[in-house]
Amino acid sequence: MSAPRPDGRRYAERIRRNWHFYLFISPFFVLFTAFALYPIVFSFLLSFTEWDGFVPIKWVGLDNLRLAAHDEAFWNSLWNTLVICVLYIPPMLVAAFLLAALLNASWLKFRSLYRTVFFLPVITPMVAIALVFGLLYDTERGLLNATLAAIEEAVPWLGLRPLPWLTSETWSKPSIAILLIWRWAGYGMVLMLAGLQGIPRTYYESARIDGAGAWSRVWHITLPLMRPVFVFCAITSLIGTIYAFDEIFMLTYGGPGRSSTNFGLYLFNTSFDDFRFGYASCLAYGVAAVVFVASLFILRFRRSDWN
Amino acid sequence: AMFEMLMQQNGGQVFDDHGRVAIDSGQTREVMAVLESLLTAGITSNTAVFSQAFYTSLGTEEIASFPMAAWLGGFIKNYAPETSGEWGVFPLPALTPGGLRASTAGGSVLIIPAQSTRPDAAWNFVRFMLCNEQSQLAHYRNSDLFPALLTTYDDPFFDEPDPFYGGQRVRRLFAEDITRIPQVNRTEDWREASRYISQEMSHWAANECQETDAMLARLACHLSERLRRELAPQVPDGTP
Numbered sequence: 001m002s003a004p005r006p007d008g009r010r011y012a013e014r015i016r017r018n019w020h021f022y023l024f025i026s027p028f029f030v031l032f033t034a035f036a037l038y039p040i041v042f043s044f045l046l047s048f049t050e051w052d053g054f055v056p057i058k059w060v061g062l063d064n065l066r067l068a069a070h071d072e073a074f075w076n077s078l079w080n081t082l083v084i085c086v087l088y089i090p091p092m093l094v095a096a097f098l099l100a101a102l103l104n105a106s107w108l109k110f111r112s113l114y115r116t117v118f119f120l121p122v123i124t125p126m127v128a129i130a131l132v133f134g135l136l137y138d139t140e141r142g143l144l145n146a147t148l149a150a151i152e153e154a155v156p157w158l159g160l161r162p163l164p165w166l167t168s169e170t171w172s173k174p175s176i177a178i179l180l181i182w183r184w185a186g187y188g189m190v191l192m193l194a195g196l197q198g199i200p201r202t203y204y205e206s207a208r209i210d211g212a213g214a215w216s217r218v219w220h221i222t223l224p225l226m227r228p229v230f231v232f233c234a235i236t237s238l239i240g241t242i243y244a245f246d247e248i249f250m251l252t253y254g255g256p257g258r259s260s261t262n263f264g265l266y267l268f269n270t271s272f273d274d275f276r277f278g279y280a281s282c283l284a285y286g287v288a289a290v291v292f293v294a295s296l297f298i299l300r301f302r303r304s305d306w307n
Numbered sequence: 308a309m310f311e312m313l314m315q316q317n318g319g320q321v322f323d324d325h326g327r328v329a330i331d332s333g334q335t336r337e338v339m340a341v342l343e344s345l346l347t348a349g350i351t352s353n354t355a356v357f358s359q360a361f362y363t364s365l366g367t368e369e370i371a372s373f374p375m376a377a378w379l380g381g382f383i384k385n386y387a388p389e390t391s392g393e394w395g396v397f398p399l400p401a402l403t404p405g406g407l408r409a410s411t412a413g414g415s416v417l418i419i420p421a422q423s424t425r426p427d428a429a430w431n432f433v434r435f436m437l438c439n440e441q442s443q444l445a446h447y448r449n450s451d452l453f454p455a456l457l458t459t460y461d462d463p464f465f466d467e468p469d470p471f472y473g474g475q476r477v478r479r480l481f482a483e484d485i486t487r488i489p490q491v492n493r494t495e496d497w498r499e500a501s502r503y504i505s506q507e508m509s510h511w512a513a514n515e516c517q518e519t520d521a522m523l524a525r526l527a528c529h530l531s532e533r534l535r536r537e538l539a540p541q542v543p544d545g546t547p
Contacts, residue, residue: 054420131359138360139353140369167353169513257510274499 047282052275064282074283076258077266080173084262085241087177089234095181096188096233097226103189104196115193118186126183130250133179137165137251169259172252176260179247184240188233195229196222235295242287243267263287309374310508311501313338315491316410317402321500322492322536329539330504331527336519341402343516362386374399376412377481381451384471392470396477398484409484411491453481496534503529 015022050058068074099118103111121129136143145162152160165175203221212220245264248254254261254269261269263283271280314321319334345351352370354360364370366387373379383394398408417437419429436442443454444462459465460482468474494500507526511519531538 054422134359135363138358141354141360141364164353164513166355167513169510255506255509256513258506259510259513269502273502274496 049278100192172260327539377453
């Protein structure tokens with residue numbers, strides 16, 4: 001048995017005596033309850049209902065899940081998300097690692113300038129970025145295609161040709177992946193730089209004494225010790241891509257066809273175009289549950305690996 | 308948007324009078340043929356409509372003409388004021404010789420939710436905005452929003468030449484054409500429907516306009532499934 005619990009009256013007494021302290025910490029709890037706890041609980045309940053925001057809520061039990069199982073557009077959006085992840089995450093990790101390694105080099109001058117420059121895309125509003133990328137990608141007037149056309153004219157044997165960046169179903173996903181790489185490589189770089197700086201110098205020194213070359217030091221010391229950082233970056237990018245919304249909304253609105261509709265945009269369409277709040281909540285909870293379980297699994301796997 | 312406009316011009320509907328899905332029709336197939344010939348002729352600009360690039364192109368010499376509703380004028384005046392005097396308006400080309408040369412695109416609605424605590428006040432506001440000649444004319448004068456209130460068309464403002472269109476009397480042209488436009492069926496799930504339509508259409512256009520009939524059949528099935536609406540009975544081709 002544990003120590004006797006203070007009964008309710010004692011609690012009330014304590015709160016009354018220290019009410020000003022509770023007042024000081026209350027803003028968090030009030031805001032959290034209103035803007036996080038309440039929506040989370042409410043949307044969980046909504047996921048078992050049919051509701052368009054106006055008419056009375058109708059309880060449908062697990063019908064929404066059954067609907068999702070046969071919803072081709074939903075599975076298509078998950079597939080698109082996966083493809084964008086595959087196109088975006090590996091190159092982004094490589095770019096972030098290379099940038100971090102470069103910034104970590106002792107001979108580099110103006111280090112903080114580069115760090116700021118590479119990090120700038122992360123703090124720039126997405127809408128502004130997407131507008132500019134939209135102009136860059138434009139099939140007929142875009143800078144990218146103008147450049148490609150100029151190269152084609154100068155060196156025809158290279159075979160470079162203007163591309164329908166946002167107007168073809170083949171290129172819409174790579175175009176979005178390129179924007180995501182550009183945007184998030186700087187963020188990954190900061191994390192990786194911290195990771196690199198956390199590796200003790202002595203490891204490299206003793207490796208050098210043992211006669212290990214530069215490549216071998218990277219392969220046997222840096223990369224294994226950086227694995228947790230890579231995994232962390234990969235998981236957060238995966239989650240970020242699932243819920244990515246503004247870049248796709250601004251750039252392609254999920255098109256052409258549904259070729260670039262990821263889960264985040266599909267969720268938006270389902271809830272705010274179609275007013276199927278119940279169904280959208282069900283999809284959101286379903287995917288969140290899968291992401292949660294997958295992350296737990298990966299972290300568990302990592303932990304046993306470290307031990 | 309262009310599809311909708313042509314479809315209405317050709318007497319087609321997305322939903323018939325009973326709210327059934329009627330998009331897979333002979334009228335629509337004729338429209339798709341027109342769109343296909345436009346897209347494959349290489350005379351169209353490959354720019355997302357109402358994107359930044361589109362607005363920019365209004366002020367360049369790349370766009371010679373753009374079929375759109377009367378309200379587009381406000382956008383051109385806003386984004387490309389330097390082109391004033393160089394624009395003109397003509398009725399839509401007919402799909403068939405002697406056919407209709409008018410249609411609609413867009414449109415907004417005002418709604419009063421059933422939960423409203425002041426439905427009377429809301430209704431009065433709607434009446435003030437939409438059923439009042441003064442307000443409607445002010446909309447038109449200041450924001451280039453063409454009035455839907457038929458009684459405003461007698462106002463002398465409609466006969467004034469518009470310098471933006473090189474002195475053309477475009478307002479009278481719009482006011483005369485509006486009476487010819489066929490009635491369009493709209494539903495409460497229109498927004499969702501129009502997303503499915505534009506998804507199928509952009510998929511079709513991005514893939515060289517292939518398998519038009521299959522695309523229309525698929526679209527009709529999709530609309531009927533998602534919106535829980537019946538399919539309208541098929542009318543044999545050639546009958547209006």
